[in-house]
Amino acid sequence: MGNSEDLLVVDEKVLNRVPSEERRAKGPYAMIECFQHIPCNPCTKACHFGAIRPMKDINELPKVDYDKCTGCGLCAAHCSGLAIFIINEAFSDTQTEILMPYEYLPRPEKGAVVDGVNRDGETVTKAVVQEIRLFPDKTALLGVVVDDRFAQVVRGIRLPFMEKDRIRDGEPEDVRIDESIVCRCEDIDMDTLTRLMDENHLSLNDLKLEARFTMGPCQGKTCTALLVQQLSRRLHIPPEQITGPRYRQPLKPVPIGELAGYPGRQ
Ligand code: SF4
Ligand code: SF4
Structure with a gap:
């Protein structure tokens, strides 16, 4: 303790x-x-x-x-x-x-x-x-x-x-994470992320296109840090070398009424 x-x-x-x-x-x-x-x-x-x-x-x-x-x-x-x-x-x-x-x-x-x-x-x-x-x-x-x-x-x-589950085959593990949710918006778990990385989807953009990571309502506010952490471990490179996903507007949900009232519309 x-x-x-x-x-x-x-x-x-x-x-x-x-x-x-x-x-x-x-x-x-x-x-x-x-x-x-x-x-x-x-x-x-x-x-x-x-x-x-x-x-x-x-x-x-x-x-x-x-x-x-x-x-x-x-x-x-x-x-x-x-x-x-x-x-x-x-x-x-x-x-x-x-x-x-x-x-x-x-x-x-x-x-x-x-x-x-x-x-x-x-x-x-x-x-x-x-x-x-x-x-x-x-x-x-x-x-x-x-x-x-x-x-x-x-x-x-x-x-x-x-505590017992933290030990597998005599080797300590950080946590048992296979079914942990990585992306809450799109309901994607760690098993899915592991499979995708095994299939060579090894960039944030690739994971986004394959499984909709970072494309839910929160726009990656929760899952991006977890994805960077996992990619960094998998690729054996520091997290700061992982390139971020490409974002496009709108960056947050916008009521349709606001868009309809936008003065620049035709
Ligand atoms: S904020 Fe409302 S729902 Fe939450 S604990 Fe207080 S009274 Fe209950
Ligand atoms: S806004 Fe925050 S506190 Fe409220 S339900 Fe959503 S996550 Fe929970």
């Missing part, structure tokens, strides 16, 4: 979203850790309390009105980016409950002791599973309890059987 203070460092942009101490003391609240201007808004429609302000432009970042947020968790279950966490610092005098999206099976049992990991997947503390909330056809929320100082640090868990 990592015990370095470095593992507890939280990015400024996350800290800027943490509500006031007064609000945090009142009970659970939503922490929306969504920082990419992608066309996405299920969170705004999921909230029955009007706590996530409607977006004028679907590429805006969601904002929470903490006077209205009850910490119900609906937005977290509906968030397609798994970017919302419900934090309850009022859980007890010394402990915080963190509700996080959890899409793996089998789910841990209530009372299980698991590793709490930070945003980089590094183990920072032990966490106890407090609850599992299931929503029909939506992402399950797993509630874990940690010491208060990890309230803004722990954003995932690792189970004991996951």
